[in-house]
Structures are given as structure tokens and as C-alpha cells.
Amino acid sequence: MDSMSMDTDGTHVPIIPGLPDEISLLCLARVPRCHHFTISCVSKTWRALLGSQEFLQTRQKYNWQETWVYALCKDNSKWNTMLCVLEPQLSTRSWKVICIVPTPCPKRDGMAVETVGERLYLLGGCGLGENATDDVYCYNTSIFHWERVAPMPMARCYFVSASLDNKLFVTSGLGLTDLSPNSWDVYDPSSNTWHSHKNPMLTSDIVKFIAFDGKLYTIHKTAWNNVRFAGVYHPSMQIWHGTKNEIARQALGPTAVVCGSLFSLDENCGKKFMMWREESGSWDTLGRLSDQLAKPPCLLLGMDQKVYVVGKGFGTIVVFADKAVNGAGMGVLVCNSLCPRPDLMDLSILSCHSVTI
Amino acid sequence: MITLISSDKRKFHVLEEVANQSLTIRDVIEDRRGRRRADRIILVTNINSKIPEKVIVYWLRHFLMPEEIAHASMSHKKAEKLKKWEAKFFDTDIDTLNDLILAADSLDIPSLFDGACEKVSDILKNRSAEEVGEISKIENEFTHEEEEEEIPSENAWVWRNEFA
Incomplete structure (x- = not known):
């Protein structure tokens, strides 16, 4: 904390004058997330605090965390991509739209979206009639800030990506040069570096x-x-x-990992909700979901021990993942549904990620 | 009966059972049990007399309605009443709140500490960044260029009230 609350000339700037910094941290960390944007504009010290690990750890320790869902959406009427930030409200069976954040590359397709901790990455993609790009943008959700980070070693669009062990993995895709069709690249956010590997x-x-x-x-x-x-x-x-x-x-099809289990949705014929059984090495069909509540194409989002099956306009079916793992029948699995939002029906939902702060 | 002495030398006499809500005082009393009467005097050096007054008011209110009972069997009406009382109690300026937090921290009174911190965080809600800075006496330290560059403009965080 000391390094972060030092002013440029080395004098200590208290977070809240009159209080020790560790107590100020307790006061600020309990402010609900919807007010964090204002807090981040108050002063440099406060912005640094919001972005610090102490802040995140304090919210976690006292159970003050809140989970927001970041959905990359494409507005079909304007051919524009943006980030919708939403919060599921199971009690009122609706999604609350918290804000809509423009992306630094609004006119681009075929991007990959991944999260590492509180950071969201937008990778690659291509513009209309343009070649694939190696651009990578990082949105720090705790301080609401976009920045450009180290570009991918190779331009890609419509490619394959994953986030694992605080690293991003990308491979395959269109827009590759014929020099290394087999490459796969690994990004380490802590050092902001890419490493190109030969495809293993x-x-x-x-x-x-x-x-x-x-x-x-x-x-x-x-x-x-x-x-x-x-x-x-x-x-x-x-x-x-x-x-x-x-x-x-x-x-x-869409997949999600919750409670240590892998879930998948087969939309080829109705909506078949399935879980991978490692021990038997087979897919177990848990049941069929209504097409009315979550209109295809759907995405799966794992959070809070639940699988969210998100369809058009954010119409959602919520399934208890923990109960599915324990082998309960489908009748008790579906715990809730969230109504589609008429105001968001024109959006194509490209990806959904949850970030807890 | 124990005696608290504030930094400006004012004395406050409090029932032991009441002052016991401070875990620090409870430990001190426990340590000195069976000793002379003079030992029942506790110096609260780091706070001025305005604060012990408030702390004691808080103690008395909570002594009449101890926390454990409050949770188990307090009627809804009484709980509402206590909530209202606390809202009024904490409705004060940020300096007093800061002093209350410091006193609650050094005297180890968890409910007072939490209540006052909560109030400080409440003050920060639903206000503009300038108002928050003014209230908590914070200079924003952003230079003009940084303000243009670093502070996300309205565009970067479009509030869509019509969606709320």
C-alpha cells in the first residue's frame, strides 16, 4: 500500500485524511460496486487503491464482492460491438443493465474475449474488408480503463482461445500467414509478454x-x-x-465449467443440456430446456455454482450446477429464469464472462 | 463503576457492565480485578472529550439492547427503532466519524467500528466525484492533461438510466 499511496515527491498521501490507510481501505472496500466508477475519479490515490490487490482481497475477505457479467455484443443495426455490463437479479427474474461500455475497436469481427482475474482481454479480429489484426486490448474492470497491451505474435481472427492458470492461450484461426500455420501463442499478463510455441x-x-x-x-x-x-x-x-x-x-457447442464439472448445450435438435462424466468418459444428458425462455443461439456462463444458459435478448435459464453434479433429476435443476430484455433484442451476444470484485 | 479520562482531562464515570462493550476495557478490568480502586481509572489518551461522550451514548443505547438479544428475539419494531436511532447517531460530519472510528478501533468496539465505517462508505455513495473529494477533503491530484487522458470520459462509462 505504501508504494501506491506515495505522491511523486515521496510524501505520503492519506487515502482519507484523518484515518489510517488500513481503516480507510475498510471504508472504501464496502462501497457497492456501482459507485466504484465515481470513486475512481476522486483522486489518483483512490484510483490506485481501487486497482490494488489489497482492495480486491479486502472485499473478498469480508464477503463484499459483487459479480458482474461482461457480455461482448454486436449491434446488428449499426455493426458496432460494445460491452454490456449486467447483473443477474434472480429475485426479480431479470437482468439489470449496469452500463454499456464502448470498446476501442467497435467495428471488428472475429475477436476473442478472455478474462484473467479482474481484467478482460479483447484479442485480434478483423474489420470489414480488412485483414486480421494482432491488436490486444485490456479492460481493467476495477478502474474502468482500456489499454493496449503487447500485440499477439501473429494476426488472427475467428480463432481459438482459452484462459488457464492466469495465462491466455490462442491458436488456429483465419488470417494466418503461411509461415507458421501450426503456431500457438501464450500470453502472460503479469509480464505483458507473448511466447510463441510450436504447436505441441x-x-x-x-x-x-x-x-x-x-x-x-x-x-x-x-x-x-x-x-x-x-x-x-x-x-x-x-x-x-x-x-x-x-x-x-x-x-x-457452448460449454461452461462450474463446480469442477464441464457442461455443454446441444442446440441441434431442441436444447439438450449435458454434463461430462469423467469417470465413465461419456456425456450425460441432464434434460431438455425450453426454447421459449432462452432463444438460440445460446451461450453458457458458469457462476455462483450455477450455469446460466443465455439466449437472445439475454433471456436466460438458470440451472443448479451443484445439484447436477450430485445427481439430482432435471425437475429440481432449473432454479430460475431471467426474462429477455426487449431493449436488447437487436444485439448478438458474442461472449459472456463474469468478473467478481 | 469505572472512570475514563479523555485527553483533555475530563472524567467519565461508567458502569462496568456498560464499558465492557469495549473489548480493550474489558481486558484491562479483567487484568486488574481485585486490585485497588485507583486501578479502575482508565486513560483514553488519544481522543478528545466529545468522542467519549458519543461512545458512552452509544454504549448505553446498546447496553439496553445487547447485540445477542437483538439478533435472537428482538421484535421487528424494536429492530427498526434501533436502526433509526443508529442512523441518527451516525448522522454527523466526517471528522467526528473519523474520530469515532479511531476510538472504536483503539477501544475495540466492533459494532461501533463497523457502523461508523459503513456510514463513511454511505457518504461516498450517490455523489459526484467532486462532492466526494470535497467532503473527505481530498485533492484530486490529477493534472489537467491526466484529467483529459486518464479519467474515463462519460463515453467510457455510459450510464443507461433507461435500462435500470
Whole structure:
């Protein structure tokens, strides 16, 4: 805290005059998140405090944390992407729109979105009639600040990404040069550096990453006969090997990891909600969900021991993940639903991530 | 009966049971039990007389309605009443609140500490950054250029009241 509350000339600037900094921290940390934007504009010291680990840890310690959902949306009428910030309110069965944040690259498609801690990353993509880009933007959700960070070693759009162990993994995609079609790149936010690796797998037909159980599952689909298969990458040992291909069968659709379990939604025929059973190596169909509440295409979002099945206009079905893991029937699994918002019906939801502060 | 002496030498006589709400005082009394009467005098050096007065008022109110009972069996009406009373008690300027927080911290009175911190955080809610800075006597330290660059403009944080 000392380093952060020092002024440029080395004198100590108290957070709140008249109070020791550790007590001021307790006062500020209990301010609800919807007022944090104002707090961040009061002074440099306060902004630094909001962005500090102490602040986040204090909110966690006293259970003052709040979870907001950051959805990257495309406004189809204006061909414009933006970040909708929402909060699920199960008691009133609706989403509360907290704000809408413009992105620094509004006219771009094929971007990947990932989160590491309180930071949200927008990677790559391409503009209309433009080539793919290597741009990476980072939105620090605790101080409401966009910044450009180290670009990817290679321009990509419509590519595969994942966040695991505080690192970002990207591979595949369009817009690659023919120099290294097999590359995969790893970003370390703590040092703001990218490392290019040779693809640890022998194939370049990867279509999806799933960060699950401390490992990176890779889902592949061969171009010539559409055969699906799967592999597992162990980041700590940097080795990749094949795994039961069964997991690839349902993993192409939306997936989410909650309570240590992997869930998937099959929208090919109705809405089949499934869970991966590691022990039996198979997908277990938990039940079918209504198409009325969450209109396709849907996304899955895992948070608070629940899976949120988010459809058009943010119409949502909420499923208890913990009960599913314990083997309860579908009748008791669906705990709630959130109504679609008519004002957001024109948006295509590209991604949904939750950030707890 | 114990005696508290503030930094400006004013004496406050308080029932032991009442002062026991301060964990610091309770420990001191426990330590000195069975000793001479002079030992029942406790110096509260770091606070001026205005604050012990307020602290004692707070103690008395809470002594009449101890925390544990408050949670278990207090009727809804009584709880409302206490809430109203506390809202009025904490409705004061930021300097007094700061002093109350410091006193609650050094005397170890968790409920008073939490209540006063909560009030400080309440003051920061629903106000503009300038108002907050004024109330808490904070200079914003942003230079003009930084203000243009660093403070996210309205565009970066579009409040959509119509969505709320």
C-alpha cells in the first residue's frame, strides 16, 4: 500500500485524511460496486487503491464482492460491438443493465474475449474488408480503463482461445500467414509478454479450447471428413497427448465449467443440456430446456455454482450446477429464469464472462 | 463503576457492565480485578472529550439492547427503532466519524467500528466525484492533461438510466 499511496515527491498521501490507510481501505472496500466508477475519479490515490490487490482481497475477505457479467455484443443495426455490463437479479427474474461500455475497436469481427482475474482481454479480429489484426486490448474492470497491451505474435481472427492458470492461450484461426500455420501463442499478463510455441500437437485442425480441471482440452475436427477427436495439454509439463475422443462429441457447442464439472448445450435438435462424466468418459444428458425462455443461439456462463444458459435478448435459464453434479433429476435443476430484455433484442451476444470484485 | 479520562482531562464515570462493550476495557478490568480502586481509572489518551461522550451514548443505547438479544428475539419494531436511532447517531460530519472510528478501533468496539465505517462508505455513495473529494477533503491530484487522458470520459462509462 505504501508504494501506491506515495505522491511523486515521496510524501505520503492519506487515502482519507484523518484515518489510517488500513481503516480507510475498510471504508472504501464496502462501497457497492456501482459507485466504484465515481470513486475512481476522486483522486489518483483512490484510483490506485481501487486497482490494488489489497482492495480486491479486502472485499473478498469480508464477503463484499459483487459479480458482474461482461457480455461482448454486436449491434446488428449499426455493426458496432460494445460491452454490456449486467447483473443477474434472480429475485426479480431479470437482468439489470449496469452500463454499456464502448470498446476501442467497435467495428471488428472475429475477436476473442478472455478474462484473467479482474481484467478482460479483447484479442485480434478483423474489420470489414480488412485483414486480421494482432491488436490486444485490456479492460481493467476495477478502474474502468482500456489499454493496449503487447500485440499477439501473429494476426488472427475467428480463432481459438482459452484462459488457464492466469495465462491466455490462442491458436488456429483465419488470417494466418503461411509461415507458421501450426503456431500457438501464450500470453502472460503479469509480464505483458507473448511466447510463441510450436504447436505441441501434430495437427492444426483445432477448433476449440476448453480450460477444465487445470488442463487445456483441445477439440479437433479434421477438415476432409469432419472426424472429431480430442487431446489434453498439461501447461505445467508442457506436454500434449490424445484423450478419449468422446469428449469432442458434444464440446463444439457452448460449454461452461462450474463446480469442477464441464457442461455443454446441444442446440441441434431442441436444447439438450449435458454434463461430462469423467469417470465413465461419456456425456450425460441432464434434460431438455425450453426454447421459449432462452432463444438460440445460446451461450453458457458458469457462476455462483450455477450455469446460466443465455439466449437472445439475454433471456436466460438458470440451472443448479451443484445439484447436477450430485445427481439430482432435471425437475429440481432449473432454479430460475431471467426474462429477455426487449431493449436488447437487436444485439448478438458474442461472449459472456463474469468478473467478481 | 469505572472512570475514563479523555485527553483533555475530563472524567467519565461508567458502569462496568456498560464499558465492557469495549473489548480493550474489558481486558484491562479483567487484568486488574481485585486490585485497588485507583486501578479502575482508565486513560483514553488519544481522543478528545466529545468522542467519549458519543461512545458512552452509544454504549448505553446498546447496553439496553445487547447485540445477542437483538439478533435472537428482538421484535421487528424494536429492530427498526434501533436502526433509526443508529442512523441518527451516525448522522454527523466526517471528522467526528473519523474520530469515532479511531476510538472504536483503539477501544475495540466492533459494532461501533463497523457502523461508523459503513456510514463513511454511505457518504461516498450517490455523489459526484467532486462532492466526494470535497467532503473527505481530498485533492484530486490529477493534472489537467491526466484529467483529459486518464479519467474515463462519460463515453467510457455510459450510464443507461433507461435500462435500470
